[in-house]
Amino acid sequence: MKINFPNRWPTDAQSAIALQNQLRSQIVTVDRFDSVSTVAGVDVGFEQDGAVTRAAVVVLSFPQLAPLEYQLARRPTDFPYIPGLLSFREIPAVLAALAQLKTEPDLILCDGQGTAHPRRLGIACHLGLILQRPTIGVAKSRLVGQHSDLPEEKGAWVPLLDQGETIGAVLRSRSATKPLYVSAGHQISLETALRYVLQCTPKYRLPETTRLADRLASRRRAMPAIAAATEPVLEQKSLF
DNA sequence: GCGACAG
DNA sequence: ATCTTGTCGC
Numbered sequence: 001m002k003i004n005f006p007n008r009w010p011t012d013a014q015s016a017i018a019l020q021n022q023l024r025s026q027i028v029t030v031d032r033f034d035s036v037s038t039v040a041g042v043d044v045g046f047e048q049d050g051a052v053t054r055a056a057v058v059v060l061s062f063p064q065l066a067p068l069e070y071q072l073a074r075r076p077t078d079f080p081y082i083p084g085l086l087s088f089r090e091i092p093a094v095l096a097a098l099a100q101l102k103t104e105p106d107l108i109l110c111d112g113q114g115t116a117h118p119r120r121l122g123i124a125c126h127l128g129l130i131l132q133r134p135t136i137g138v139a140k141s142r143l144v145g146q147h148s149d150l151p152e153e154k155g156a157w158v159p160l161l162d163q164g165e166t167i168g169a170v171l172r173s174r175s176a177t178k179p180l181y182v183s184a185g186h187q188i189s190l191e192t193a194l195r196y197v198l199q200c201t202p203k204y205r206l207p208e209t210t211r212l213a214d215r216l217a218s219r220r221r222a223m224p225a226i227a228a229a230t231e232p233v234l235e236q237k238s239l240f
Numbered sequence: 241g242c243g244a245c246a247g
Numbered sequence: 248a249t250c251t252t253g254t255c256g257c
Contacts, residue, residue, distance in 0.1 A: 044247070046248055081248075083245040090247075112246045122246070143246045176257055181246080218248085 001104040003095055006130060009088070011079075016088045020121040027125050029115065032187040033106065033134045036062050039200060040105035041209025042097070042127070044090045045217035046077065053077045055093035056216035058209060059103045063199055065208045072216060073097035083143065086112055087123040094127065106134070107188075107196060109209045113137045114183035114193075116160055116168030118144050128186025135185030136193040137168070138210060142181055150179055157182075157194060169194055177205045 010016035039062045045054045052074055059069045073096035079089040090112075113122030114137025124137030145160040147170045154175045160168040160183070168183030169190060182197050184190050200207035206214070 044248080046247095050248075081247060083247090086246055117246080137246085139246050141246065144244090 001098060001101045003099045003131065005095060009092070013082060013085060016079075016085050017119070020085075020119045020126075023126065023129055024119055024121045026129055027115065027120065027184075028187050029184045029189055030187075031134075031189055031192050036106040036196070038062055038068065038103060038105045038107075039065075039196070039209055040098075040101075040108045041111075041207065041211070041213035042094050042108060043111040043210055043213035043217040044093060045214075045219065047074070047219070050077055053090065053093040054217055055090070055097040056213045057094070057097045057101060058212040058216065059101065059105050060200075060209055060212070062106070065200065065202070067212065069101060069103050070212070070216060071097045071100040073100065084118050087121075087126040090123060091127060091130070095130065098131070108133060108135045108185070109138050109197070109200065109207055110135055110185060111138065111140075111210050111213070113139045113143050113181065114168065114185040115190075116143060116145055116162075116181055116183035118162075120167065122183065122185075124183070124185030132187075134187040136188060136196060137181075137183040137185050138197055138207060139181040139183075140178070140206075142170075152176070155198060166190065171197065173197070173201045173207075174203075174205045180205070 040059045075093040110124035114124035124135045128135035145162040157169045157171040159166045171180045
């Protein structure tokens with residue numbers, strides 16, 4: 001997919017924070033997209049003791065959730081992990097992976113926060129702004145915000161609050177497991193984001209999108225056979 | 241000063 | 248994020 005890579009990219013924490021404060025006003029948290037027939041999952045892993053950043057992107061059909069395409073990209077790691085500044089460490093490799101996609105996903109689920117961020121500009125928001133596409137933030141743990149007790153039943157959720165505002169939601173994607181922290185990335189509302197995350201989570205704690213991207217980004221077990229990956233799967237590398 | 245802190 | 252097998256519990 002076509003991507004307009006940022007011209008200037010922060011090298012230090014100060015300029016990175018300044019950029020976040022500048023971009024936050026551009027985030028749109030109302031639905032600004034039509035039908036969704038493809039959803040993508042993005043995740044990042046590291047190699048060489050962290051010296052190399054590996055980004056993985058997987059595109060699935062929606063709502064079937066059948067694998068259609070995937071791409072991997074490696075880049076030297078140049079920004080440290082600093083809570084609140086994750087996008088500056090991971091986005092460069094993510095853009096490289098997305099740029100290789102033949103399919104332009106209708107919606108992207110990111111591994112990390114969206115608006116549930118101290119300056120309301122988590123990695124999902126930042127990526128959505130760069131791509132000018134709808135994105136959702138799905139994190140496995142909390143960065144900021146407080147919330148009430150969450151019911152145990154799957155599908156239950158409570159708002160995540162910070163400074164008197166709702167910045168996201170804590171969602172029970174599966175019973176008897178830790179919740180997911182869902183928030184709007186860009187061009188989508190929190191309510192709609194929750195619906196899509198649930199629709200992408202038919203069996204496990206994590207959405208299929210991020211689960212598959214996770215396997216590619218981390219060097220674990222092999223991908224499950226591209227289960228009856230019907231026609232849609234064009235002439236790509238022998239994946240999964 | 242102390243504790244918290246996405247991946 | 249990453250180092251790592253089996254084990255406890257729904």
